[in-house]
Amino acid sequence: MKEVRINFARRPVLLSAFAGCGYAFLYFPILVLIVYSFNRDGVGGFPPRHFTFEWYRVLFADSAMWSAVENSLIVALAAVIISILVGFPAAYALDRYAFPGKAAFQRFILLPLIVPGVITGISLLLLVVSGGFHLSLATVILGHATALTAVATTEIFAGFAKLDRSFEEASADLGANGLQTLWRIVLPLMRTSLMGTGLLVFTLSMDEIAVTFFLIGRENTLPLEIWSRLRRGATPEMNAISTLIFIFSVVAIFISQRLITGGEARSGQVLDVAGATR
């Protein structure tokens, strides 16, 4: 990320102002949420008056919300484990081997990235129902794992691309077999990449609605609990939980950036997916 300045005739005042507006657009809604979570008189109403922690108190006493948080944590942990267990060998195969049908393999595994969640959701619903299973947290886990394996595969694949292959060659030269090299060389080298991937999958799973919508049983995940309440109307308690979610997201992203790059920003790795599917 070396800074290169083009010598444009004028200082780009207009461009800077425009970029400033862009940031304002991105952050204004989040700021509004946070401010109004401390507003005694509820959601909306300008200017906000009467600072209060009341809504946080209501939130912490809301047992339905916390059991939804618990469900979400279970689902997210399971989704992380499964998507890495499937995504790691998939990324490994895509990185190391040429095999018949590789292009189709890659396309299929990355499909949930570009196909709207509603399609992934209902097609898995049809599978679950055809198999004679009932909807529960297990089916939600299946949905998240299927949708997020695509993300895990892309991220781990990017990790492999950065890996220095000479360590593995040295390991093989010194007489280690494939499994030993994998266990003692590749996995330790991939550790930060895997942790970053896990964190990303975790965050995305904590936020997933579209697929969950069709696979949810009697127990709600956090986003679906919030969703069902929002349908009934906005309350400041929703602002409070949204503020907490925002804080957790920011903490998660900073940890993962540390893990993946040691502070250096990465260029649209996650988002290069549209390109990666070709």
Next chain:
Amino acid sequence: MLVTLPPLAWIALFLFAPYCLLFCYSFWSLSEFQQILHHFTLANYAHLCTNPLYLTVILRSLRIAFSVVLLSLLIGYPLAFFLVFHAGRHRVLLYQGVIIPLWVSYLVRAYAWKVIFGNEGVLNTLLLWSHAVSHPLSFLLYSPFAVIVTLTHIYVPFVVLPVVASLEKIPRELLESSSDLGARPWQTFFRVILPLSLPGVVSGATFALLLSFGDFLAPLLLGGPSSVMIANIVANLFGADYNWPLGAAVAVVILVIVIAILSVTQRIERRERFA
């Protein structure tokens, strides 16, 4: 090679099989007693073709999705350009500033716009308070407008990141030689920078287009009857309107449109690469 087996099995079971099922369901039908009849019929597709409602909704979804892409590019491209060429010392921080909203819950952000646009929302009460209007503007919420703004807010970062990546790949010598050869900055921009950044634009735009086309949450939360999108129809048919075979047929249509859009953008990108 054994390593490919677990992911292959996963794909076969949880991606390939469900899609096949979806396809099968779209050719089945519902009996009078709400039972699914496993006989091949084209009735669902015939219904989709003869009832103009579906075409209207599909066109509306495309219109909303294209508006989202256009707005995201209008906001995202200058932002990316600023980040790559003019961000200065705070570049890394500013770059993170674009990534953070990406990690912030979709639901949280959609809800934020609901709070802003509502009749008693922040924007309307602000306008009333400052005497800019005498009645709340009711067209803000429950309209395609609210859906477009919300989806744009969600997809701007998706556009910025690939554009930044493609702007960074442009060799700086090209820009110098362009100006050495007497091109004005705007000529350098339109003749050199813009064409070379198109792959990033295309991949970001494709992503935003496909995902906003298939969105059903923003219309449910912020849109009124005038902003029902095609994925809402699927969600309804799999929910309250209970007709899975018809819903599956609509889903197959969505899938076909998604694949069509992908193959077009893929072709554009390939042409860019070899041009």
